[in-house]
Amino acid sequence: MPEYTLRIRRFDPASGEAAYWDEHTVEMGAKQSVLDALLKVKDDTDGSIGIRCSCQQAICGSCGVRMNGKPGLACNTHLEEAAARVHGVGWNPDTEGEATSEVITVEPMGNMPVIRDLIVDMDEVHWKKIQRVTPWLINKEPVPEREYIVPHDAMVDVTQTMACIQCGACVSDCLAMEVDPLFIGPAGLAKAYRFVGDPRDADKFERLNDLAQDPHGIYDCTHCFNCIDACPKGVDPMSQIMRLRRIAGADEHIEDPNNGHRHEQAFTTLVRDYGLLHEAELLPRSYGGDSWFSKFHPAAGRELLSSLPSIVAAVIRGKVSPKLAIFGHKIPKDGLAEVKQIYEKVEGRGERLELNLYVTGYEDEPEPVGAGAREPAPEASAPATEERATATENEEPQ
Amino acid sequence: MPSHDVLIIGAGLAGQRAALAAAQQGASVAIISKVHPVRSHSVAAAGGINAALNPEDSWESHAFDTVKGSDYLGDQDAIEIMTREAPEEILWLEHSGVTFHRNETGHLGTRAFGGASQARTYYVADITGHAILHVLYEQLMKHHELVDRYEEWFTTDLLIDEGRCVGAVGRDLRDGRLEVFNAKGVILATGGAGQAYEPTTNGLIVTGDGISLAYRVGAKLMDMEMIQYHPTTLAGNGLLITEGARGEGAQLFNARGERFMEKYAPNKLELASRDVVSRAEQTEINEGRGFPDGTVALDITKVPRKRTLEALREIVNIGRDFAGVDITREPIHIRPGMHYIMGGVKTDVEGETTIPGLYAAGEVACVSVHGGNRLGANSLLDTLIFGRRAGEHLAKRAAQMPMPSTAASRTRDTERRLEQILRRPGNGRRIGAIKHELGQTMNQFVAVFRDAEGLAKAHEIVHRLKEEAVDAGIDDKGSVFNQDLIAAIELGYMLDVAECIVVAAQERKESRGAQFRLDFPSRNDDQWLKHIDLSRDGGPEPRVSYSEVTITRWQPEERTY
Numbered sequence: 001m002p003e004y005t006l007r008i009r010r011f012d013p014a015s016g017e018a019a020y021w022d023e024h025t026v027e028m029g030a031k032q033s034v035l036d037a038l039l040k041v042k043d044d045t046d047g048s049i050g051i052r053c054s055c056q057q058a059i060c061g062s063c064g065v066r067m068n069g070k071p072g073l074a075c076n077t078h079l080e081e082a083a084a085r086v087h088g089v090g091w092n093p094d095t096e097g098e099a100t101s102e103v104i105t106v107e108p109m110g111n112m113p114v115i116r117d118l119i120v121d122m123d124e125v126h127w128k129k130i131q132r133v134t135p136w137l138i139n140k141e142p143v144p145e146r147e148y149i150v151p152h153d154a155m156v157d158v159t160q161t162m163a164c165i166q167c168g169a170c171v172s173d174c175l176a177m178e179v180d181p182l183f184i185g186p187a188g189l190a191k192a193y194r195f196v197g198d199p200r201d202a203d204k205f206e207r208l209n210d211l212a213q214d215p216h217g218i219y220d221c222t223h224c225f226n227c228i229d230a231c232p233k234g235v236d237p238m239s240q241i242m243r244l245r246r247i248a249g250a251d252e253h254i255e256d257p258n259n260g261h262r263h264e265q266a267f268t269t270l271v272r273d274y275g276l277l278h279e280a281e282l283l284p285r286s287y288g289g290d291s292w293f294s295k296f297h298p299a300a301g302r303e304l305l306s307s308l309p310s311i312v313a314a315v316i317r318g319k320v321s322p323k324l325a326i327f328g329h330k331i332p333k334d335g336l337a338e339v340k341q342i343y344e345k346v347e348g349r350g351e352r353l354e355l356n357l358y359v360t361g362y363e364d365e366p367e368p369v370g371a372g373a374r375e376p377a378p379e380a381s382a383p384a385t386e387e388r389a390t391a392t393e394n395e396e397p398q
Numbered sequence: 399m400p401s402h403d404v405l406i407i408g409a410g411l412a413g414q415r416a417a418l419a420a421a422q423q424g425a426s427v428a429i430i431s432k433v434h435p436v437r438s439h440s441v442a443a444a445g446g447i448n449a450a451l452n453p454e455d456s457w458e459s460h461a462f463d464t465v466k467g468s469d470y471l472g473d474q475d476a477i478e479i480m481t482r483e484a485p486e487e488i489l490w491l492e493h494s495g496v497t498f499h500r501n502e503t504g505h506l507g508t509r510a511f512g513g514a515s516q517a518r519t520y521y522v523a524d525i526t527g528h529a530i531l532h533v534l535y536e537q538l539m540k541h542h543e544l545v546d547r548y549e550e551w552f553t554t555d556l557l558i559d560e561g562r563c564v565g566a567v568g569r570d571l572r573d574g575r576l577e578v579f580n581a582k583g584v585i586l587a588t589g590g591a592g593q594a595y596e597p598t599t600n601g602l603i604v605t606g607d608g609i610s611l612a613y614r615v616g617a618k619l620m621d622m623e624m625i626q627y628h629p630t631t632l633a634g635n636g637l638l639i640t641e642g643a644r645g646e647g648a649q650l651f652n653a654r655g656e657r658f659m660e661k662y663a664p665n666k667l668e669l670a671s672r673d674v675v676s677r678a679e680q681t682e683i684n685e686g687r688g689f690p691d692g693t694v695a696l697d698i699t700k701v702p703r704k705r706t707l708e709a710l711r712e713i714v715n716i717g718r719d720f721a722g723v724d725i726t727r728e729p730i731h732i733r734p735g736m737h738y739i740m741g742g743v744k745t746d747v748e749g750e751t752t753i754p755g756l757y758a759a760g761e762v763a764c765v766s767v768h769g770g771n772r773l774g775a776n777s778l779l780d781t782l783i784f785g786r787r788a789g790e791h792l793a794k795r796a797a798q799m800p801m802p803s804t805a806a807s808r809t810r811d812t813e814r815r816l817e818q819i820l821r822r823p824g825n826g827r828r829i830g831a832i833k834h835e836l837g838q839t840m841n842q843f844v845a846v847f848r849d850a851e852g853l854a855k856a857h858e859i860v861h862r863l864k865e866e867a868v869d870a871g872i873d874d875k876g877s878v879f880n881q882d883l884i885a886a887i888e889l890g891y892m893l894d895v896a897e898c899i900v901v902a903a904q905e906r907k908e909s910r911g912a913q914f915r916l917d918f919p920s921r922n923d924d925q926w927l928k929h930i931d932l933s934r935d936g937g938p939e940p941r942v943s944y945s946e947v948t949i950t951r952w953q954p955e956e957r958t959y
Contacts, residue, residue, distance in 0.1 A: 014878050031722065043830025047882035048874035052433070054601035057637045057716060059528060060437045076719045115572065116879040122434070123549070136536040137495030147492045152500040152507065156708055159523050162497050162532070163711070166436055198497065233715075358523060358708050 001027045002102070004079050006037055008049060009107040010117050019114075021105075022049075030080035034067050034104060037079060050117035058232055061165030064172065065118050066107040071172040071230045079104065109172035111181075126168045129188035133211070137195060140202040150199040159358045161194040164235045170227035182216040186227035186237030189218060193240040196247065208248040212256040218244045219260025234357040243354060262286050275331040275339045279320060283307070399806045402428040402546065403796035404789065405565060405581035407553050408608060410438030411527070411778060412760025412785035413587030414534040419789030421544035425796050427789075428579060430548040430568050432603065432884070435535050439589055439601045440760075440781065443527025444640035444712060446509060446519035447491075447778040449484035455516045457481040462952055464776060467513040467671045468740075468769025469911035470927065470954040471621065471947060476747050476765040478950065480776075480783045487782050488520055495533045497522050499709070509709070510645040513671035513773040513959070517645075524640045524712045527778060551577075552884055553607065554812045556584060556615050556756065557804055563615070563756035564802040567812045571884070574877030576809040576816075582796040583755040585788050586612060586743060587781075590761035591895040593888075595736035596837025597636025599628055605888040606895035608762035612743040613894055613940075618752045619932045620764040620945070621741035622895075623902035624912045626772055627846050629675035631735030633693045637720050639713050639732055641774040644668040646709060648698040650679070651729065652687040658694070663959035670959035673771040673912045676734035680846045683733065693731035734846055738777065739895075740768040740912065741902070744931060744945075749788030752933075757792055759784040766929065769947075770911015819886050824871035829885050832863050832870055833892070839863075840896055844903055849916040853904045860900055864893045901940050902930045923954050 004026055011019035024041040035053055042049050051074070052062040058076040065074050068085040082104045112120040140148070170186035177183045184192075192211055195201045211217040218241055227237040248254045249261035266285035270278045283304055288297035314320045331339075404420040406413045409431035417429045431438065450460040460481040465472055492498055492506065498520050501507035511519040522529035538545055551568040557578070558564070565581045588608030592600025613619055629650075630639040644650075650668050652658045662678035663670035670678075679694050688694050698706060698713070703726045706714060710725075717725040742764040749757040749765075760781040767780055839859045843852035867889050874882035908922040909915050927947055932940040 012876055012878060014876050043828065043834075046873055047829065047885065048876070048880075050879045050881060052437070054433065054437055054603040055439065055442050056601065056635065057442065058719065059525075059712070060439070060441050060601060062433070062437045076715075078719075119879055131539055136540040137533075139493060143493055146489060147498070147506045149504040150500060151504055152502065155497050155499050156523075158497050159499075159525070159529075159711075162522065162529050163525055165441075165528070166532075194497075198495070200495070358711055 002030055002080075003027050004037060004083060005103045006034075006041065007103055007105040008038070008117070009105070010049070011114055012116055022046075028079060031078050033075050034065075034077045034079060034082050034106065035063050035074035037104075038074060038106065050115075050119045052119055059165060061167035064109050064167040064169045066105075066109060066172065068105055071109055071169040073167060073169065073232045074106070076232055109168055111171050111174060111177050112168065120168070122168055126166065126171050126187060129171070129185050130166070130191055132184055133188050133192040134195075134203075134207065135191050137198065137201055138203045140200055148200045153359070154197065154199050156358050157354075157356055158194050158197045160356050161190045161197070161235055161240055163233050163357075164190055164194075165233055167232065169230040169232060170235075170237045173226040173230050175224045175226055176220055176222045180216060180220060183220045184211070184214070184216055186221075186241065189221070189244060190235050190237040190240040193244055196244060205252055208244065208252055209254050211244060212248045212254045212258075212260065215258055217258075218248065219256060219258045219263075236357070239355065246352065259286055262289060265289070272340065272343050274328050275336045276329040278328040279325040280328070399578050399580055399804075400428055400546070400548075401580040401801055402426045403582050403801075404428070404585065404792050405579050405583070406430070406585045406587055406789075407566060407611075408438070408587035408589060408760070408762070409435035409547075409549070410440035410587060410589055410760060410781065411443075411531055411534065412440075412762075412781035412788075413438075413585070414531070414538060415782045415785035416585050416587060416759055416789035417545045418534065418537055418541065419786040420793040421541055423790055423793035423797075425793035426546075427544065427793075428546040428548060428581070429538075430551045430553060430566070430579065432550065432552040432571070432607070434549050435538065435547070436532055437603070438531060439604050440531045440778070441528045442599070442601065442638065443530075443778050444524040444638065445511060445642035445645065446521035446526045446775045447488065447530070447782075448511065448514065448518050448773070448775040449488045449520060449779065450481060450516070450518055451485040451488055451506065451520070452508070452516070452518065455518050457484070459515055460484065460518060463514050464767065464773055465769075465952045466957055467771055467773040467776075468767075469673070469771055469921065469957055470923070470949075470952075471624070471766065471769030471911060471929070473766050473769075473948040474950040474952060475948045476767045479747055479787075480767050480779060483783050484779055487779070487786070491530060491533070491782070494537055496530050499523065509642060510669060511774045512641050512644065512669045512675065513666070514669075514775075519642075519645065519775040521642065521709070523708065524642050524710050530778065530782075548579075552887075553588075553611065554816070554887065556611050557808055558615050558753070559802060559804065562754045562802075564804050567809055569816075571879050574880060576812055578804055578806050578808050580802060580804045582799045582801060583757060583792040585749065585757040585759060585785075585792060586751075586762050587758070587760050587785060588762045590739045590742075591892060592736060592739070593833070594836060594892040594896045594899070595625075595840045596834060597631070597841070598736040598837070599631055599636055599638040600737070606891045607888065608758060609742055609898075610891035610894040612751060612753070612756065612758065612762075613898065613932075613934055615753060615756070616934060617756060618744040618943075619741060619898055619940075620744035620929050621766050621769065621902070622739070622898045622932055623906050623930065624740035624768070624770050625736060625844065625899060626672055626738040626740060626912050627676040627734035628737035629672055629679055629734055630696050630732040631737070632716070632721055633691050633731050633733055635720060636735045637716055638735075638737065639696060639716065639730065640710070641672070643696065643698050643701070643710055643713060646701045646705060648696055649700050650675075651695045651697060652682045653689045653694070654687055656687070658682050658687070666959040671771055671773060672737075673914075674959055676846055677914060679734050688733075689731055691731060693733045695729035696732045697729040698725040699727060699729065736841060736845070738772055739899075740764070740766070740770065740772050741899075744929075745784075745788075747787070748791040749784050750791070757788040759788040770913065816883065819872060819883060820875050822869055822871050824873075826869035826871045827866050829867075829870045829872065829882070829889055832866055833889055836860065836863050836892060836896055840899070844900055847914050847916055848903055850904070853900060856900045857897075857904065860893060860896050864897070867893055898932050898940050901942070902932060905930050905942055927954060
């Protein structure tokens with residue numbers, strides 16, 4: 001059996017000592033979990049290692065930790081998978097920067113204060129943010145005598161956010177929250193979608209308006225995808241935040257003082273018009289909208305001034321050249337026509353296509369050979385399933 | 399010192415439901431839980447919750463299925479209450495925000511489940527327990543002014559004054575401080591005791607705390623021999639594959655490719671009651687028709703892929719992460735595994751135990767609505783109906799009672815006991831080693847098939863382990879999140895429960911429901927249509943007594959599926 005060394009971040013506030021690294025080596029199967037290894041160490045060697053855990057099947061949400069730099073549940077992270085990660089953001093002076101093949105650093109999650117060892121204070125951060133979004137159903141009146149009659153699809157749709165287990169892995173590595181600790185954050189906003197998307201809720205508009213107006217709300221997310229990477233349940237918090245934006249902006253026409261919606265519109269209209277982002281026009285359009293006159297919006301000028309240091313830094317680092325920024329990037333004419341066609345096609349749809357784990361599965365889930373399209377209709381997939389099942393049955397007897 | 403009308407220990411479905419119900423009656427309520435409420439093991443309940451809510455269905459049908467499922471050991475008055483009140487409870491959940499999946503017309507949808515004559519299981523994909531638990535917690539957050547939450551507090555003792563339960567002692571896991579919780583009454587809602595077995599589908603926190611706490615203060619336990627083995631658990635780690643899979647059409651095959659349930663339950667096949675299916679599987683395995691890893695196969699590819707993705711998403715994940723199997727493409731190897739304890743602290747239909755002022759609801763309790771075998775999707779119902787009833791009953795009674803005045807110094811005994819544990823010399827066996835031996839012993843001798851010899855062996859081992867546990871060493875001497883100390887106490891709880899399970903299983907010399915005695919292979923209504931009650935009266939062994947099974951309208955008959 002392979003050998004793994006766990007480098008565990010230890011801290012006991014009652015000891016008066018600083019945090020330190022504690023190493024334990026275990027022999028375990030590669031497909032066993034990091035939690036299995038931690039529990040073995042606790043059982044056999046050191047019962048004082050603090051980690052919350054219970055179900056061991058990724059449903060109770062207790063064992064969120066960082067393993068070789070990436071947050072997730074210790075119980076559903078295989079040892080080989082954790083070990084194969086090149087060491088990430090974890091502070092590990094001896095092996096920093098090296099690819100660690102059998103060492104797994106296990107640290108408490110980020111963005112939350114540590115109580116002891118791998119146990120963080122979720123009340124202080126995570127649960128406060130959940131409470132921020134009015135996390136309960138506000139019933140549409142009149143409340144029916146029996147159940148609300150609502151579409152099956154709507155309930156399947158909110159199941160994806162209902163499936164959040166409140167483990168905090170997304171909060172741990174939220175970059176926006178690192179910069180703005182007041183950001184409601186991925187878990188809170190995913191929870192908000194669970195109500196916004198629920199047709200029984202009476203306060204859809206008020207919820208969206210609240211989250212759009214709040215400077216730490218939906219427009220505070222910087223699109224870094226960390227929460228999607230972190231989430232062990234496929235809740236895809238960032239996707240839920242983007243859905244909240246689309247519903248707030250496009251459907252409910254909510255304009256916000258953060259300029260979030262207009263800024264997003266500026267991006268999309270610029271790409272439509274030029275095929276690529278036109279940096280010099282981004283600010284004016286974000287403030288004044290899609291018109292020539294907007295270029296002289298006073299707020300845009302102020303923002304331009306305050307952004308100068310970033311602009312200068314971007315130029316020095318070669319991220320942008322003054323010429324391209326001011327005159328725009330050019331793409332060939334037929335390329336531009338193709339871009340416009342994409343816009344026409346997407347905007348011409350009656351309904352937005354939203355990816356949903358419970359509806360379409362993961363994007364990267366392979367289809368069986370010969371099954372055709374990625375989202376086969378049930379009728380289309382049924383014969384294939386039948387065939388496969390029969391084949392397996394026949395193979396099994398020995 | 400916190401003082402409340404109603405003190406609830408445990409914040410799973412039963413506890414949270416009791417808290418909301420008691421608060422609604424105007425009582426002051428505290429709820430203590432050793433974990434954050436949403437970590438409670440109710441979260442793992444997958445398949446759904448039963449209720450006769452469809453106009454074509456009837457509570458009588460639901461009740462009869464439950465009585466039959468219990469192998470006639472269930473108390474029919476309690477079963478009537480549960481099944482009659484079920485539809486209203488489902489609607490309460492729906493209005494509170496549970497995202498139950500719908501049918502084509504937008505009404506609440508159902509799926510088929512084991513032992514049921516109708517499809518009456520309401521569900522949220524295969525995360526029903528999770529969805530309900532999180533919605534109840536939403537309600538607790540909403541009503542935070544009415545219910546005081548003590549999250550991550552561990553209960554060490556129940557306080558008894560002149561025969562009445564007047565509160566409990568708890569330890570704040572964050573700093574190790576002990577506190578007396580003064581109360582007019584206490585509701586135990588601590589769940590089952592699955593960790594006394596290895597493997598089990600139950601989480602690490604499920605250590606029989608409430609059963610043992612009640613037993614130690616003299617409350618009666620009932621039906622303790624009735625341990626449910628779930629038919630579909632993963633071979634290596636015992637993880638649960640929901641019965642919902644079979645409800646959606648998955649089938650069982652032995653290694654020869656035979657759909658063996660045709661032999662054992664020609665009518666209901668895979669959807670016979672759990673004790674029947676588990677015994678069938680174990681028979682196939684024991685007689686050499688299983689796979690070399692001691693399993694049979696569950697073929698979920700019979701369910702259309704789209705339906706699996708939408709309604710069985712969680713077991714897709716479990717198959718992928720914990721067995722390396724894509725259940726939408728190939729069968730998965732499963733076997734019966736310890737899942738649930740039908741027995742527990744004996745209560746009446748209001749949830750009150752044999753100790754005045756002490757209530758119990760949910761898996762910790764034994765009303766008894768499950769008798770010898772619980773039907774799938776009846777446990778969520780049990781937690782909610784009897785959690786609510788206990789909360790309401792105690793709240794109403796508390797309104798007419800003075801607040802007891804328990805001395806804050808009642809923590810002293812506990813303090814002394816905890817210090818003794820902390821001061822153990824450390825030359826004893828490790829807690830983990832004792833726990834593993836206990837779990838393996840129970841799973842070997844007190845499982846699907848039992849006999850006198852094996853039970854005697856288990857009895858002997860449990861006794862030895864009890865002695866060893868007294869000086870099991872602990873590594874952590876600290877005050878902040880000392881999980882080692884908690885594990886030492888929990889080990890004691892599990893050993894109490896294990897002893898009672900073994901004693902009751904030895905006592906019942908017949909086969910009924912989940913208790914199958916190879917040496918007494920048939921049901922014997924003449925002698926054993928009765929509950930086995932256990933209590934502690936100071937002696938070294940649990941004292942055995944019997945109580946009548948309440949039969950209202952369904953006389954025992956032969957049980958076939």
